[in-house]
Structures are given as C-alpha cells and as structure tokens.
Amino acid sequence: MKQFLSLVAVCIFSLSAWAQETVAVNTGDLISPEVKNQTVTFRLLAPEAREVWVETDFFEKSRQQTPLGEVEMAGRQRMEKGENGVWSYTVALPAPELHTYCFYVDGVRMLDPSNVYMLRDIATYMNYFLVDGALSENYFVREVPHGTVAKVWYPSPSLGMERRRMMVYTPAGYEEGTKRYPVLYLLHGAGGDENAWSELGRAVQILDNLIAQGKAEPMIVVMPNGNGAQQAVPGEYPNSMYKPSFMNPKTMEGSYEKAFPDIMNFVESHYRTINDKAHRAIAGLSMGGFHSLYISANYPDKFDYVGLFSAAINRESKGENTYIYKNLEEKLATQFAAAPKLYFIAIGNADFLYQDNVEFRQLLDRHGYKYEYAETDGGHEWRNWRKYLNNWLPKLFK
Template identity: 60%
Template sequence: MKKLTLFASAFLLSLGSYAQQALWGGTNLVSPQINEDKTVTFRIHAPKASKVEIEGDFLPPTKVDTPFGPQDIPSRAPFKEGKNGVWEYTSSVLPSELYSYSLYVNDLKMPDPNNVYQNRDIATMTNIFLIGGGQADNYMVQEVPHGTVAKVWYSSPGLGMEARRMTVYTPAGYESSKKKYPVLYLLHGAGGDENAWTELGRAAQILDNLIAQGKAEPMIVVMPNGNGAQEAAPGEAPNSMVKPSFMNPKTMDGAIEKAFPDVMKYIEKNYRVYTDKNHRAIAGLSMGGFHSLYISAYYPNKFGYVGLFSAATSKQVNKGVTSDVYENLEDKLAVQFKNAPKLYWIGIGKTDFLYKDNMDFRKILDNNGYKYTYMETDGGHIWKNWRIYLTEFVPLLFK
C-alpha cells in the first residue's frame, strides 16, 4: 500500500510538471465577453501590473508615416483595475465583424491568456473574436453542409521543385458526386502562404455559407503558396522553422506567374473540374492581386473571371526586375480583353496605400473601354476588406 501511495504521488508530481498548466492553470475569467448590446468586455488577472492596455482593429486608428505613405494602425485603450488584481475594459458598441486584438501589460505585448483563438499574420499573433448579426455571419461556422479543406502536394517543374504545398477547398457533396466543378484560384498577399485565406480570410466558412444560401455556385477553391522559394508555409516543410518574413525570394520576379500552369495541371488531373476559360477564375489580395493581374494577362485565354483585391497593379513595386511577364502590359491587356473576361473585378480601400496605383490602373482600363466592376470600401490594406471582397466576388462567378 505504501509503495502504491508513493507511486501515485510520483505520478501526480510528474503529471503536474508536464500537464498542470493545461489541466489546472486556467482561470474563471471570461475574455472576451460579447454582451447583449454588442459591446465587448475584456479581462485579465494582472495583480502586479501598473498599466494594462488593449490594441485592436475595433478602436479608432492612429495614422503613422510608413515607407508606403501614411497608414492607419490600431490604437490602444486603457483597462481599469478592479478587485483582486483583475483589470477590465469594455468597448463601444461594435458592428458585426471579425476583430483582432492584443494586450499590453506594462508595455509588454502579449496575447489574451483567456482567449485561445488566435491568428498568425506573417510573424504577428493576435487574438480574434466575432460579433454576429451581420457581415460576420459569413465568417462563422453555421449549421450548413460543410466542404473539405485539404493540404495537397504537387510537383512544380517551373519552380524546380519536386514538392510544393497548396490548400484545396472542395464543396459539400464533392466526394459523393460525379459531376464536374468550376475552379477559383485564390492567391494570398506578401508574407502570406497557402494557409492565409483559410485562417485569416475565413474562405472555407464564406464558401460554405454562400453555397448553402444559394448565393454562390458550388466550386473548388485552390489556394497555392505564392512564394516561389517556399515548399510550404513556415514550419510546415522540411527545414522551414524560421521566422516568417514579409518579403520572400521569387515572389514578384515572374517565376510564380510563369509556373502557374503547374498548379492548374495538378488540379485538372486530380479533381473533377471543367478545364475551359469560363469555368476558371483567379483572384488575389495585394501581391496575390498583382499575380492575378499578370497571370491572367500572360495567359489571356485561361481565366473568364479575374478579381483584384487591394492589388499591387504597377510593376514599379518590383523595380529592377526584368521579366517578359511584366513587359508591355497594355499590349497584353488588349489581347486579354479582345475576348474579354466575363468579370474583371477591382476592390480597394479608400485609405489603402495602393489606392493611387489602382486609380492609375483603372485609367488604363477606362481609356481603352475595357469593362470592369469596381468596389470601394472604407479602411486600408486590411483583412477586413479582403473578406468583404471575397463575399462580394464569389456570388458573381460562373453564372
């Protein structure tokens, strides 16, 4: 009996050293707490703190100068200290949206210890929460049929790689059907990877919900890695546990654009998809918009639908790069619009640092009489806008 007691004690000590935090380290605090009036209360137990603040995209932005011009960045708001070292902050009434935030305790940035829901955007981790009753309903997991999200590996001779990874969404019912589907190729921005649109962009939830509501055609969505030197997202390929960076090699040098048929070849061989122009769409945000613009112009007969979300539209963003992909754009557009895409869609925020570039690009389209659909939103170069653009763009496809 004594030996059994000693064994049990040793086991509990061992368990505590490895798993105590996971099993017993939590608190009873709720943060964030979404209140009935759509205000949100945040709490943290920090008895030794002299100052606690919150930084979030639901707060009025602060304008700062950047190498790209004036930009809006999240501002901070102070917590108030209450009983037993619990600090608290309650927001104003917030509209329906997906929000991101971080905490600062004595100016040390940290995640909310009471909120396990986080996103990685390049090398920054932030907590998230959703407020329903409007736009964010598109981003929530609803009681609808769900599609499948797979991480697949393909060969890319164009990039000299035996294996690269991409994310593929197939709609509910794909596995049990025999029919063919149209394809949307959806591209991420600088610093992103093949995980960005599903994690930050809520692409799977958006597609599930729009398809279930009858607002969008069932489609396959392909989200490749647009960093030509990467096999896969940081930490998810051999020898890749490095700090993610904003700019990566072989991103805007023409390599991704020229090698894009490798992605299409894999999809058309391994999935039941239509292979004609009017059943293919390509869209992307920022750098991915740049890729979408130049891929669709370089291969003018492959895409019947093109979406540019806050796109980098000028080859000046990659000064010094020489590639036939980027040369004579107006000539390429003339060929592309001779048999015009069914939809050429442009979205940009009013305070986006790429706003002027987009206006200049629209002038080219206007001067040549090329038809396009344009959407302008508040805010800058932010995921809030790109999720909105996806919910607006997808229902227009394959009609």
C-alpha cells in the same frame, strides 16, 4: 473514480499532473472577451502588473510621427485593475466583423490567455472574436454542409521544386458524387502563405455559407503558396522554422507566374474540374491581386473571372522572368479581345495602393475594356478582403 476526480481538481488548481504537457496551465474561469448586453469586456489576470492596456482594431486610431512621416496606429485603452488582480475594460460592442485585439502588460505586447482563438498575420499573432450581423454573417461557421479542406502537395518543375503545398477546398458533396466543378484560384498577399485565406480570410466559412444559401455555385477553391522560394507555410517544410517575413524571395519577379501552369496542371489532373475558360477564376489580394493581373494577362485564354482585391499593380522587382510583366498593354489587348466575363477591381479609399488602381482603371478605360469596380472605405486590410470575397463569389460561373 475518486482518484480521477481529484486529478480534475488538480487541473482546476492550475497544476499540470494530468494536463497533457508539463508546461500547461489553466487560467481558471476568467472569461475574455465576454460579449454581453451589447458590450464587450476584456479581462486579464495580472496582480503584479503596473499597467495593462488593450489594443483593438475598432478603437479610434491614433496618428504618430515617425522618421518616415505620420503613420496611423491602432488605438489602445488603459484597463482598470480590480481587487482580485484582474484588469478589465468594457466597451460598446463594435460593428459586425471579425475583430482583433491584444494586451500590453508593463509595455510588453501579449495575447489574451483566456482566448484560444487567434490568427497569425505574417509573424504576428492576434486574438480575435466575431460580432454577428449582416456584414459578417457568412464569416461564422453555420449549421450547413461543410466542404473539405486539404493540405495537398504538388510538384512544380518550373520552379525546380519537387514539392510545394496548396490548400484545396472541395465543396460539400464532392466526395459523394461524380459531378465536375469550376475552379477558383485564390491568392494571398505579401508575407502570406497558403493558409492566409482560410484563416484570416474566413474563406472556408464564406464558401460553405454562400454555397449552402444557393448564392454561390459549388466550386473547388485552390489556395496556393505564392512565395516562389517557399514550399509551404513556414515550419511545414524542411529547415523552415524561421520567423516569417513580409518580403520573400521569388514573389514579384515573374517566376511564380511563370510556374502557375504547374498548379493548374496538378489541379486539373487530380480533381473533377471543368477545364475551360468559363469555369476558371483567379483572384487575389495585394500581391495576390498583382499575381492575378499578370497570370490572367499572360494566359489570356484561361480565366473568365479575374478579381483584383487591393492589387499591388506596378510593383514588380527585377529578374530573369520579368518578361511576365513586359508589354502589359499588348497582353491586355489580347486578353480583352476575347474579354473575360467579369474583370473585377476592388479597393478601399484609404488604401496606399489607391492611386495605382486609379491609373490602372484609366488604362482599361482608355481602351474601353470592361470591368466592374467596387470601392469601399478602409485601407489595405483583411476586413476589406473578406468583404470583397463574400461579395464577388456569387458572381462567378453564372
């Protein structure tokens, strides 16, 4: 026991004897971010640094001139160095949300070594913390029954791929029962992958909480990978340890939409789904909204619930499968002849895709196609997509 305690002490001295990798370190007792008395404090031990800044998603944004025009940048604040080499910055607690931040040390962006909670957005990690409140209450893991989340592989013959991956959420109780469930297909945006909704989107927490509260119907949620040339999240298929990028092959040229029945066939033959239009929903953000629009229009008898969150309407690129995007008005006419129970469009008033969505709604209006519209503040960002999901799920399958 004595030897054991010594080793614990060695660990505390930031050394690596028992720590499980030779490069492991320990940042000691520094707490960052610390939420206390309606403030949040960020801290970083950097005795030799000349300058440390903290950048958050809730500081006032700055606008900078670039060769492409004026662009909004995340706000930064200079941290103050204490006598112990610890830089810190304290600010009033921001509004309830999942908030993200990072540090800049002598000009180099870095993560907070005291905070293991981080999210990857395309090729960039950021630390996060949650502020509790009415808006964010379902983003927290609560003491409620939890669904199972599985990384599942399926074949996609239409894409010529033996293996592709999806994340599948089955609601609490699924494994114990024989009940059949409705299905939501929930699609990510450009640069995202099958992990995006469960990580950045807090979809698992939102589902667990809404279902536990009786606000949403228990449902199976399928989160596929919408990049037609990718098998899975980069790093999790052969030779894929590249840097993820915003633009990927086979994303908005029709092949994914064409292959979507491969996903549905797998899901409906491997899960206890209810296989009719009234029990299928499809929704997505940005590129995923684009996919949802065209998948639901091309398979008009499949989905009674369609959700376009900040959808990238009219963004298709060229290719042999662009027939998927042709004759949209005709396809919508067919789709709305037996109209979906809920066709939902949501967008932030500062989104660069706002005008495209205005025009799309004008098209729907011209034909008298019914839809529900939700406009929020903010732009093309996850805080809106979490909100849209949280507000939309209670309307499904009822």
